[in-house]
Amino acid sequence: MIRIDSAPHLVLLPGLDGTGKLFDPFVAQLPEHVHYTIVHYPGDRPIPFMDLPDYIESRVPQDRPLVVLGESYSGPVAVLLAAQSALDIRGVILVATFARYPATWMRRLSRLAPLSFLLRLPIPDVLMQRYCFGPDINPSMMSQLREVIRENRPNVLADRARQGSKIDVTEFLSSVKVPCLYLQASMDRLVPASAVAAFKKGIPQLQVVQIDGPHFILQTRPQECYKAIQGILGIDSAHGSELSVNE
Numbered sequence: 001m002i003r004i005d006s007a008p009h010l011v012l013l014p015g016l017d018g019t020g021k022l023f024d025p026f027v028a029q030l031p032e033h034v035h036y037t038i039v040h041y042p043g044d045r046p047i048p049f050m051d052l053p054d055y056i057e058s059r060v061p062q063d064r065p066l067v068v069l070g071e072s073y074s075g076p077v078a079v080l081l082a083a084q085s086a087l088d089i090r091g092v093i094l095v096a097t098f099a100r101y102p103a104t105w106m107r108r109l110s111r112l113a114p115l116s117f118l119l120r121l122p123i124p125d126v127l128m129q130r131y132c133f134g135p136d137i138n139p140s141m142m143s144q145l146r147e148v149i150r151e152n153r154p155n156v157l158a159d160r161a162r163q164g165s166k167i168d169v170t171e172f173l174s175s176v177k178v179p180c181l182y183l184q185a186s187m188d189r190l191v192p193a194s195a196v197a198a199f200k201k202g203i204p205q206l207q208v209v210q211i212d213g214p215h216f217i218l219q220t221r222p223q224e225c226y227k228a229i230q231g232i233l234g235i236d237s238a239h240g241s242e243l244s245v246n247e
Contacts (some may be wrong), residue, residue, distance in 0.1 A: 008065040008090050008233060010036040013056065013074035016160055018043060023071075024144075026218040029226035034233060035099050037061065043152035046159040049167060052077045053085060060087065067233055069093040071218060072191065073160065076169040083175035091179045091232040096215050099198040100168040127191070131189045134214030141219060173202025181232050183225055184210045185217040186193040 012027070014020040018041030027036060037060050041047060047055055056077065060066065065088045072079030075097025080094045128145065129137045149157065180203050182196055199206050209228045213221040 008067045009061050010034060010065050010233065011056070011060050011068045012036055012038045013068065013070045013077055014041065015072035015074065016040065016157070016164065017152065018157075018160065019148040019151050019190045021148050022144065022216070022219055024054060025222040026225060029222045031235075034235075041160075043156055045069075046156050049163045050080075053080045056081065057085060057087060062087065064088065065090045066093040067093065069095060069229075070097060072215070073164050075099075076167045079169045079172055081175060082178055082180070083169075083172040089178055092176060092181070093229055093232060094180065094199065095183045096183065096185045096188055096217055098167070098191055098195040099170045099173060099202065100163050100195075102192050102195050103146075104246075111155050132214060132216050133220055134187055136220055141216075147177050170198050170202060173199065179232055180206050182206055182208045183217060183228055184208055185215055186210050186212045188215045188217075190215040202245070233242075 010030070012020060012023050015022065020038035020040050023038055027038070030036060031081050039056050039059055041052075041055075052074075068078045068081055068089055068091075070076070070093070073093065075094045076099060078092050078094060079099065081087065082089050125137075125142060128142050129135065132145065133141050152160075180199075182199055183198055184193065185191075196208055200208070211217055211221050211228065213224075217227050
């Protein structure tokens with residue numbers, strides 16, 4: 001038995017926007033003793049998907065245990081880190097994500113030649129409600145999403161979307177040996193419920209927690225998401241204290 005004197009350092013990997021700013025509602029739920037790093041992907045240049053683990057490794061603590069959270073686009077990146085990285089990764093949290101990009105309308109959209117042009121246009125409110133935030137959408141959420149999208153050059157965002165549509169990390173899943181938690185959004189219209197099947201097959205120790213909400217579950221249900229991950233962070237949900245962890 002060992003005692004972790006402070007909770008493992010939480011590393012947050014962003015969705016397609018790459019800015020990490022959409023984590024704000026979620027990190028507001030974290031207690032002071034939970035230290036975290038939000039990794040930002042550059043908005044002015046594309047990074048090949050398979051190069052993202054190296055990019056992340058140089059931006060996170062090297063001298064302490066880590067729990068890596070990958071949201072949506074970055075879920076497969078978290079898998080690669082857990083499977084291959086020399087970092088001291090003690091757990092993985094996968095949020096509304098996939099191991100192999102599902103065959104949805106988003107995949108077809110990503111193949112459009114004028115995608116960079118389309119991404120210059122503001123997202124209609126009706127699409128945000130249907131595919132991102134669900135019925136609880138508010139003007140602040142819509143404004144923030146539009147703002148973070150504008151922080152990326154359209155060609156960079158388009159490149160990220162095209163790369164995302166080709167992602168397949170299923171061959172790496174069996175190499176993930178640490179505790180792994182999947183947060184599934186019950187009303188996700190971007191990542192279908194069937195996406196969790198590949199994770200269950202490749203990671204037998206996977207725990208799945210379904211939360212009632214849309215794809216942007218960390219933004220719309222931050223308190224429920226924090227409660228769901230307390231165990232993997234080594235926090236006693238009943239008392240808010242840290243737990244002893246077996247090594």
